[in-house]
Amino acid sequence: MEMKTRLLSSVAGLLMLLTGATGLSFAQSTGSWNALLTVQPFPSPYMSDWQTNPSIASFNLINGTGVPATVVISLTISNSNGQRLITGSSDPTMVNPGANLLNSTSTLHGSASYYDNGIKTQIAQTGRIPEGSYTACLTVKDLSGNLLVSNACANFTIVYPDPPHLVFPADGDSVITANPMLQWTPIQVPVQYQLHYVLKIAEVLQGQTSSQALAANIPQYVDQNAITTTEQYPISALPLKSGSTYVWQVQALDQNGFPPATNDGKSEIWTFTYNKPAQFVFHRVLPPPPPTPPFHFVFFTTSTVTGSLYGTFTPPSNGIIMMNNQSAKSSYPLANTTVELVAKYMLVSRTGGGGMRFMQFANTTELSVPRHSLPYDHKYDDADQVVATTTTDASGDFSFSFLQTDSTGLIAKNQTLNFLGGDLTDDHTGDLYKVYRVVVQSPYYLSPSNDIDVQPYQTLNVGSLPALAREYTLKITVLPTSYNATAQVTQGALTGVDVYILRQTRPAGVPDSEGYPKPTSPESQANMQVVAEAQTGSNGQVTFSDLVQNIGPNDQYFIYAKTDPKSNLGYFCFPQSFQFNYTMGFGQSLNFQVSPNNFFTTPATFNNDYPVPTVSTTLTMWPLMPSIAGTVYRKDNPNVPVIGAQVQSLTFALFFWNTESSQATLSDGSFSFDNLNPTYDNGGNISGPMRALTISDYGFKDLNIAVNNGAPLKFGQRVYLEKLLLDPAANVSGKVVDEQGNPV
Structure with a gap:
């Protein structure tokens, strides 16, 4: 069954850019072509997340031929049994020289065929990819059918989010109010999903287990459409009987009636016992003669x-929050x-x-x-x-x-x-x-x-009490990839890199003031909200605080970094999801270390008992092809840019300089030569070329500059030349006078 569609709005298209390993995978390639595939090991099952979250999957197709090429990208998806489920091919697509970065939000048109109509139907009805393990294989061919990239095969696993967890009353607890408050945790789903919860309560009869009572007994109370995660047992429901034990469970459903979580969307089963409080206790006192004894009442x-x-973030002292000795960074009514x-x-x-x-x-x-x-x-x-x-x-x-x-x-x-x-x-x-x-x-x-x-x-009246966020500190070390290390400009930690902590959506209950240092501007990055922003120091590290422990599989931050276009580094990465919480219970990334070591064995309820953990992780960036950029200004007036000056990039071959590329400076005097190709010796090492710039404009003297002191440019290297000054070719001076020779 053929279906013409925008591939990245279909399962095939979305998964096409997912075709990466749990980490990184380089495909086999021919000639000057290569491909780098990355993917989250446990991506979101929601199709809408694939369309909006660029960090789920990415595909870097490297065209090293130096000229644009038209290719067809093909995909096959199989299940863990080797059964083919989906195949897809893109329309002929233009690929520019250098690195072409695609991710799961990119637009790529083509056709897809479903081999399994059951999967097609399930995706169409629920908007979710079925749970299971999958293998994806990618190939790239030119229009003549020549294979350029092959054997890009990798595995990924779809796991549904956790169901709701019951919070209150605690399992086996005793309540003394006839209308107790019941509470459970929300599940984390995309905003497009309209969730509701089914709350069911039943009495436990003698000899029954909790699950038997819930399945067999006539419900004491059922709410088929609970919108919030807190509900008070209504006065209109059957009254609770004092001394009786009740079982309760919550199930999450989406707007189409499908459970969007594991365990069919159902929480665990808990019980509580209702014990009606005595209003008073009286003792009959029997004095000797009086015929009518008095009564003595003892009232509760x-x-x-x-x-x-009020909610707040408070700096830790010696790893422990000291509520009374530290002032809050900010506070807000809880x-x-x-x-x-x-x-x-x-x-x-x-x-x-x-x-x-x-x-x-x-x-x-x-x-x-x-x-x-x-x-x-x-x-x-x-x-x-x-x-x-x-x-x-x-x-x-x-x-x-x-x-x-x-x-x-x-x-x-x-x-x-x-x-x-x-x-x-x-x-x-x-x-x-x-x-x-x-x-x-x-x-x-x-x-x-x-x-x-x-x-x-x-x-x-106890006044204002602080409730501290369950915060953690995140220390990130930014490093270049170890792949093809000798061809890169550096193998040390990357300095001067702008690092961002991002949120795609903030779950309900997470404080708006999360994240520190605060971003310098409210602009978004990678189409997500910036929570915190910092720049790596000489050790390649940044430290973020006031991050809130992540609850559930879809409550996550994204780590994103980019190099300053005016720096001498040219590296990139896609946003990488990051999750950390106390329980480590939902398959979060293990690429981190935690201090103190006893954090996972020291549960805390109260402020003073919480050791603020410091979580350390690494972020890997990938080198861009070499580039040269800069700005051109007048030497006699260094605040005025030269517009339209011709800038030529030259390469040295034998005894001559050849023009590699040329362009005119823009309105701000800027220019940029990107995706420059290196040359290699017989050992595969970068050996050239030597490069230079010539800048010329009418009325100015030519300016010749050796790039990188004549040394070959490596991957990840960006030579930025700020304020190159063009000297006017001639200076005219004189004096303006009137007919009588007087200065005007």
């Missing part, structure tokens, strides 16, 4: 905690965010005891005690329990009202507790306190470390 008391939350009030037992430590956690966080003097480390006593049953849930308003303000049965504050002095339990020992000694803490239900933020000491009946 309602307490209220109010305040406000609006429309679910927060919980949680009962905590804190040990104000007297001795470290060599404990693992205490030694990691040397600045921590207060440790959160887990329930298993507390004495076996029912008075500690509320440890780590949620006593109230609310959502901040547009100003970040919150208000908790909850039933409080006892006081906060000092519980016991000089307590020794084992934080590991069992046969493992991690003892700490100190005074034990009961407090409350505000916990932020967002994967992008930590929670305030402030202890809240509120007493029964009390209404307490």
